[in-house]
Amino acid sequence: MGQEIENMRIHFYGVQGSGSIFPSKEERAAARLQSDLQLLEQVFKRLQDEHSEDGQLKGSIRDVLGGEPERNSLTKFREQLELVEPRVYGGWTTCFRIETADDYDIVIDCGSGFRICAEDIMQKWGEKEERHLYIFGSHAHFDHTEGFDQAAICFDPRNHIHILANHQYLQALDQNLGIFSHHIDMEVGGIQTPLHYELMPANFDSTEIRDLERYPASAEDDPMVGTFHHINEPIVLGDTTIQPFEVFHPDPCLGFRIEHNGKVFVYCTDHELRKGDDEDHPLQIASREAEQRVIEHATDADVLYRDGQFLEIEYHGHQGINSPIGVSRKDWGHSCIEDVVAMAERCRVKQTYIGHHDPNRTWSERNWIDETLVRRSEQSGRLFEMAKAETVIDL
Amino acid sequence: MIKKKIVMLGSWGVGKTSLVRQFVENVFEDKYLSTLGVKVDTKQVQVDGKEIKLMLWDIAGAEDNFSVPMNYLKGAAGCLLVVDGTRKESLQTALELKTLVEKEIGALPFVVAANKSDLQWQLSNADLEDAFPKPTDRWFSTSAKTGQNVEALFQEMAERVNA
Numbered sequence A: 001m002g003q004e005i006e007n008m009r010i011h012f013y014g015v016q017g018s019g020s021i022f023p024s025k026e027e028r029a030a031a032r033l034q035s036d037l038q039l040l041e042q043v044f045k046r047l048q049d050e051h052s053e054d055g056q057l058k059g060s061i062r063d064v065l066g067g068e069p070e071r072n073s074l075t076k077f078r079e080q081l082e083l084v085e086p087r088v089y090g091g092w093t094t095c096f097r098i099e100t101a102d103d104y105d106i107v108i109d110c111g112s113g114f115r116i117c118a119e120d121i122m123q124k125w126g127e128k129e130e131r132h133l134y135i136f137g138s139h140a141h142f143d144h145t146e147g148f149d150q151a152a153i154c155f156d157p158r159n160h161i162h163i164l165a166n167h168q169y170l171q172a173l174d175q176n177l178g179i180f181s182h183h184i185d186m187e188v189g190g191i192q193t194p195l196h197y198e199l200m201p202a203n204f205d206s207t208e209i210r211d212l213e214r215y216p217a218s219a220e221d222d223p224m225v226g227t228f229h230h231i232n233e234p235i236v237l238g239d240t241t242i243q244p245f246e247v248f249h250p251d252p253c254l255g256f257r258i259e260h261n262g263k264v265f266v267y268c269t270d271h272e273l274r275k276g277d278d279e280d281h282p283l284q285i286a287s288r289e290a291e292q293r294v295i296e297h298a299t300d301a302d303v304l305y306r307d308g309q310f311l312e313i314e315y316h317g318h319q320g321i322n323s324p325i326g327v328s329r330k331d332w333g334h335s336c337i338e339d340v341v342a343m344a345e346r347c348r349v350k351q352t353y354i355g356h357h358d359p360n361r362t363w364s365e366r367n368w369i370d371e372t373l374v375r376r377s378e379q380s381g382r383l384f385e386m387a388k389a390e391t392v393i394d395l
Numbered sequence B: 001m002i003k004k005k006i007v008m009l010g011s012w013g014v015g016k017t018s019l020v021r022q023f024v025e026n027v028f029e030d031k032y033l034s035t036l037g038v039k040v041d042t043k044q045v046q047v048d049g050k051e052i053k054l055m056l057w058d059i060a061g062a063e064d065n066f067s068v069p070m071n072y073l074k075g076a077a078g079c080l081l082v083v084d085g086t087r088k089e090s091l092q093t094a095l096e097l098k099t100l101v102e103k104e105i106g107a108l109p110f111v112v113a114a115n116k117s118d119l120q121w122q123l124s125n126a127d128l129e130d131a132f133p134k135p136t137d138r139w140f141s142t143s144a145k146t147g148q149n150v151e152a153l154f155q156e157m158a159e160r161v162n163a
């Protein structure tokens, strides 16, 4: 951070699907083994290359370390080795942030990753006067909203938080917190969260993204909605245009194509390319049409983040995720990794990050898949990766 | 009809997908496209006059530090270990996989394909004899490209799982 933003900087704060995960004891042991082996390999290589003659070790530990083996000399020695950090997967549920060269702060989704994301934004803002955050919501599911009221940014009266999302997303925030309507139904107040608008002094406003041609706004006078925005029109924030589009998910869900100075980032979480037998099934048709929209928006994109929670074999229930028991994942609302790769190749996407990881997939299996993706990247000349939290991309 | 799940195991790039394609569709592709996860193909074969449907689980190869997740092997009747004759280390990987399978799910009938016989090999026949001693183990020198021994390989596998 700190260094100048050329166009836009994309931060991944949360890429977990369904729930946050913390690595298990076995996974930590596997990761540790991996780094220990790497360290030992490097140490012995060094001894061989620099401290041996005719296959015999020579010299003392002092020669090797440049001092007694204590913290300082060991740290220095370690710094000289070529160690690669083991990949880190897991963490929080969906949250992305985009910083633009013209100083806009944009967040997509408020999964549990939003807490830390908002902390970083507050830190960057410091005491500055203009304090506007634009939050785009994909859909109301808990893993995309759960972090909202945990974020310090909602509790500073100087902050202006603009939320742009579909009706369900706005409602998910408003029904428990009343941040837009300043009203909470007696039956729901305090049940999901102790917090509500009176305890959250930031300024909140809402824009509902909706298909105004099909569902005109005037018919309804909704106390929750500040303004309406037609889904087919881009939202313009300075030099950035954000084009929403509908994807296919059990809960209405939006994808976003974000463009700044010709650079394009496409965000497409929670979308299912449905794999049913009956091509004429209404859900099958809806999914196909949504996939077509994803393709249109993602063609020639620089960066794509897309939900690939399952492998095909798991989707069809022939195989469980880290479990011997397979369950069909049809109509769970998520896509297959194989389809994401094929689609991104067809659409000539430069960098594709596959995310919304299933919480049950183990660390070593993710690595195994990621290694295949490294090879696929070499084969296709385009980057494919399992999305990892804390990734930062400068576009 | 009897169905038998056969898992294809080996290092990346040894020719698992190519062997299946040659066996099932009689085609060979020079271009390498790594398998993601697993792809299942089927083919019927005859053993002792009986039809058997082989469910061929073409699993993405073992990576240098991350092996094939063992839950892919659930319900497998047999294991086809693939070695790339042009890459010595792929024999080591195959042996590691075999040990892993035995440890995790018990001994499975297995047959070995020493693949890419149409190319110059790093491995010698002696290396393979040592690794897979007769009479218990059986290895074939195969080429997914020319088709050499591909039928024989899968036929042997079918007979093993039917025994």
Ligand SMILES: Nc1nc2c(ncn2[C@@H]2O[C@H](COP(=O)(O)OP(=O)(O)OP(=O)(O)O)[C@@H](O)[C@H]2O)c(=O)[nH]1
Pocket: B010, B011, B012, B013, B014, B015, B016, B017, B018, B019, B029, B030, B031, B032, B033, B034, B035, B036, B059, B060, B061, B062, B115, B116, B117, B118, B119, B142, B143, B144, B145, B146
């Ligand atoms: N000459 C020759 N090339 C082969 C043979 N078998 C496979 N290949 C080539 O080797 C490369 C890898 O083959 P694949 O069948 O994709 O290997 P794989 O074991 O399925 O690899 P992963 O899916 O990455 O684990 C491809 O370029 C094939 O064309 C063979 O018998 N002879």
Ligand SMILES: [Mg+2]
Pocket: B016, B017, B018, B033, B034, B035, B058, B059, B060, B061
């Ligand atoms: Mg393959």
Ligand SMILES: [Zn+2]
Pocket: A017, A018, A094, A141, A143, A144, A270, A356
């Ligand atoms: Zn989700």
Ligand SMILES: [Zn+2]
Pocket: A139, A141, A249, A251, A270, A333
């Ligand atoms: Zn969802």
